[in-house]
Amino acid sequence: MSSSVLPDFYDLSALGWNDSLAAGLPAGTLPARVARVDRGAAEVLCAEGQLTAHYSARVRRAAATDPVDLPCVGDWAALRRLPEGRFELEALLPRRTAFVRGGVGRTSQGGLSGDSRGQVLAANVDVVFVAEPALHATDTADLGRIERLLALAWESGGHPVVLVTKADLIGDGLAFLMDEVASAAPGVDVHAVCSVTGEGVDLVRGYLEGSRTAVVLGASGAGKSTLVNALAGEAVMETQQVRAGDGRGRHTTVHRELIPLPGGGLVIDTPGIRRIGLYEMGEGVEAVFADIEELAEECRFADCGHDSEPGCAVVAAIEDGTLPERRLASWRKLQREAAWMASRTDARLRKELQSKWKVIHKEMRKPGRNRP
Template sequence: MSFDDLSLFDLSLLGWTAARVSALPVGTVPARVARVDRGAAEVIAADGTHHVRYGAQVRRAAAADPVALPCVGDWVALRPLAEGRSELAAVLPRTSSFMRGGVSRTSRAGLSGDGQGQVLAANVDVVFVAEPSMHATDFADLGRIERLVALAWESGATPVVLLTKSDLFENGLDDLVSDVRAAAPGVDVHAVSSLLGEGVGLVGGYLAGSRTAVVLGPSGAGKSTLVNALAETAAMPTQLVRAADGRGRHTTVHRELIPLPGGGLVIDTPGIRRVGLYEMTDGVDLVFSDIDELSRGCRFDDCDHDAEPGCAVIAALENGELPERRLTSWRKLQREAAWMATRTDVRLRKERQNRWRQIHKEMRRSGRNRP
C-alpha cells in the first residue's frame, strides 16, 4: 500500500479515535505525521497526503523544547491556508512517545547534552527491538536489548524483542532465545528470518487492526528487510552487511510511517548506535524485575547491592543465581537514569529562572511607561 492510496481509507485505519477530537483546535482537521523534514512534515489526512510547514505556535514550542517538535507517528492539527495549502498548527497530545535523552542544540549523542530529549516515535503501541541473532564476530548484545526494552517500557508501549536473521544462526538458537528472555523478563522474544518468511506472520499479529509499531535496533539488524516483508513490497531500501565485520550501513536515513496491507502501521528507523535514557521512572525496574524481586530479601530497604551485609542480590550473584553481567548492566542504567534526572532538573530550573527574568523585565518596562 502506498500513501497515494490512503485517500480511500478512513483515518481510523491509521489509529484515529473519537477521543482525540476534543484536542483539535477550532478550524483545523486531523492528520498523522508520516515523515519529517527540517521545518516541515509529510502528513496523511482524510483527503490524502500533504507536505506542510510548521506554524508559528509549533515553531515557538519547539524552540523552547525539542520534545515539542513533530515526529513520525504524531497526530497533528492542520489549518487551511490560501491557495489550497495548509500549515501544521499544533501537535496533539501523545498517548505514548519513545524518547532518547542527551539531545541539545550543541550535542546530539550520548550523555553530553543538557537534559533535553528527542522523541523518536509517537503514539506507538508496540516497540519491536530488533537484534541480529549473530554478527560475523559476536552474538546478540544483551546490554543493548536491556537498554532499548527499558526505554520501550518507559514510552508507554509494549516491547517485543525480535532476533532477526535467524537463518544465519546455525547452532544454539534456542539457548540464545532463553538468554534474551532472561535479559528481558516478561517480554515476548521471537526468532525471525525475514528472507525466509519465518516468524513474519507472528510479528504482523501484533499490529492487528490499526495498531502502530516502531522497529528499533542497530544498523544491519534487518529492520528494513522486516518492514518490507510486513508491507509485502520494497517499501524501504536495504543493503547487505559488510563481510569484514558484520556491521550494517545506515540504509534507512529517516524515520517513516508505513501502512501495512493487512492492517496496522510500522515505523522504520535509522540504525541506532547508542540511545541515552531520558526521565526514566519505571523502565529500568521493569527490565530488571529479577533484581527487584531479589532485593526484597535484603536486610536493608535502601540497599545499594554493593557491599552491604545481608544483601540478597550479592548472595544471588555469589551462588550463580544472578549473572554478573546482569548486575553490572543494572548498575550502569541506574547511574545513567539518575544522571539524566539531575540534568533534567537543571534544565527545568534554568527555564523557570528565564521565565521569571522575562516577567520582571516586563514589569520594570511597564513601570517606566506609566504616566
Template sequence: MSAAQQRLLDLGWTPEVGRAFQPYRGAHRLARVCRVDRGGAALAGGMGAVRASFGGEVLRAVADDRLALPAVGDWTAVRDWPDDRVTLEAVLPRRTAIVRDSADRTSAGQVVAANVDVVVIVEHLDPDPDLGRIERLLVLAWGSGAQPIVVLTKSDLVPDPLGMRDEVAEVAPGVEILLVSSVLGDGVDELGALVRNGRTLALVGPSGAGKSTLTNLLAGVDVMPTGSVRARDGRGRHTTTHRELVVLPGRGVLIDTPGLRAVGLVADGGAVAGAFADVEAFAGQCRFRDCGHVTEPGCAVLLAVADGDLDEDRLARWRKLRREAALNAARRSGNRRAVVAELEARRHRR
C-alpha cells in the same frame, strides 16, 4: 463510511484521537506525521497526503521544549487544505512517546516515534546479539509507555537459535521474544499477528538487523530500501536514513527507524526497573530499604550473584543505567549540584 474516514482509520485513528482533536474542528484538519525533515513534515489525513511547514504555536512550543517538535506518529491539527501554504498548527497530546537522549547529551532528548502501541526491538543473531544494547532498548521501550517485544532476526544463519533466544530471555524478563528468518519465513506470521487495525508498531535496533526487511515483509511490497551487511565485520549499512510511517491499509501502522549507533537514554528509575524486573525483585528482598547493593549486610542482590542466580555483568549494567537515570532526572530538574555530584562520582569510578 467515507473514503476520508477510512483513510483516518488506516492511519490508526481512535475515538481518543477524535476527542483530542475536538478543539480544532472547523478551521483545521486532522493528520498524522509520516516523516519529519528540516522546517516541515510530510503528513497524511482524510484528504490524502500533504507537506506542511510548522506554524507559530508549534514553533513557540519547541522554543520552550525540544520534545514539542513534531515527530513521526504524532497526530496534528493542520490548517485546512488544499492551500498554497499548509501549516502544522498543533501537536495533539501524545499517548506514548519513544524518547532518546539528544546528540549533545542534554536532558532535552528527542522523540523517536509517538503514539506507539508496540516497540519492536530488532536484534540480529549473526553476528551475536548485544545483550547490553537489548537492555538499553528495553529501558527505552518501557519508558515510552508502549509494550516491548524482542525480535531476533537471521535465525537461519546460526546453529542454535533456540539456545541464543534463551540467553536473550535472561535479559528480557517478561518480554515476548520471536525468532525470525526473512529467508525461510520463520516467525513472520507471529510478528504479523501483532499488526492490527488501530495499532502502531515501531521498529528500533541497530543497522543490519533487518528492520526495513521486516517492514517490507509485513507490508507485502518493498516500501523501504534494504542493503547487505559488511562482510568484514557483519555490521549493517544505514539503508534507512529517516523515520517513516508506513500504513498497512486495514492492518495497522509501522514506523521504521534508522539504525541506532548508540542508545542514549532519557529515562527514569521506573523504566529501568521495568527492563530489570529480575534485579528489582532481588532488591526488594534486601534487609535494608536503602540498600546500595554494594557491601551492605543482608543484600539479597549480592547474595543472588554469589549463588549464581544473577549474572554479575547484568548487575553492573543495572547499576550503570540507574546512575544514568538519576543524572537525567537531575538535569531535567535543573539541580546543578546533583549533576556535578554524579559526574564527579563517575570520574572516581573510572
C-alpha cells in the same frame, strides 16, 4: 514510501483516529497523522491523501523551547488549509505514548554536549519491537543495548517485544542465543524472526491487528527495513547487505517513516541507533530489571547497595549463579545514568524558570507599569 501503497485518501480510523483524538481537534482544522518529517515540514496522511504541511509559527516556537515538542513520526496533527490552497501544521494533538531518547545535543565542535533535552523517535506507538540480529559469526547478543532500549520502551508507554532477527544465520546456536536474550528481558516476549524465509513474520504481524502502531528499533544491519518489507508484502523500504567482515550494517534507512500495512496496522521504520541515552526515567529501568528488584526485596537491609552487605539476596544470587554478574553491573550503570539525567533535567527546568521570572520582573520594573 513506495508509490504503490499510497491511496488517494486514507480511512482515518485505520490510521488510529478515534473519538478521544477528535475531541481535542481545534475548530476548522483537518486531522492528519505524521508519516515523515523534514526541516520545517512534514509528510502527513489524512482523508485527502498524502500531503506536505509546513510548520506554523506556533509549532516552531514550541520546538525552539523544547525539541520534544517537534512533530515526529506517529504524531496526530491539526492541519489548516491556507487561502492559497497549501496546508499548515497548526498544532500537535496530545501524545498517547512517546518513545524518547535523551542526551542527543551536540556542541559547536560536533561532540555530544550531554544535553538533558530529549528527542522523540516515535509517537502514539502501541508496540516497540527491539530488533537484535543473530549473526553467523557469534552467538552473543548485545544484551546491554537490548536492556537500554527496553528501558526506554517501557518508559514510552508502549508494549515492548524483542525480535532476534536473521535467525537463519546462527544455526544450532539459536536456542542458546534466545535463552541469553530472554534472561535480559524479563516479562517481555522474545521471538526469532527471519524475514527472508518468513519465519516468525506472521507472529510479528499478529501484534498489529486493527489500527495498532509499532516502531522497529535497533542497530544498523539488524534487518529492520527487511522486516518492514516482509510485513508490507513488498519493498516499501530500501535494504542493504551487511558487511562481510564484521557483520555490521550501514544506515540504509536515513529517516523515520510510518508505513500503513495492507492487512491493517502501521509500522515505523527507523535508522540504526548509535547512541541510546536515557531520558526522564520513571519506572523504565525498574521494569527491565524486575528480577533484581524482586531479589532486593529479600535483602536484610532496605537500603542495601548489593555490594558487601550481610544478607544481600542479590549478591547471593550472583554467587549461586542465579543472576549473571553482568546484569547487576548493567543495572547499576543505567541507574546512575537515569539519576544523572534527572539531575540535568531538574537543573535545566530551574534555569528556564529563573529566566522566565527575570523577564516578568523586568516588565514589572518598566516606567509607568501598574500605574493608574
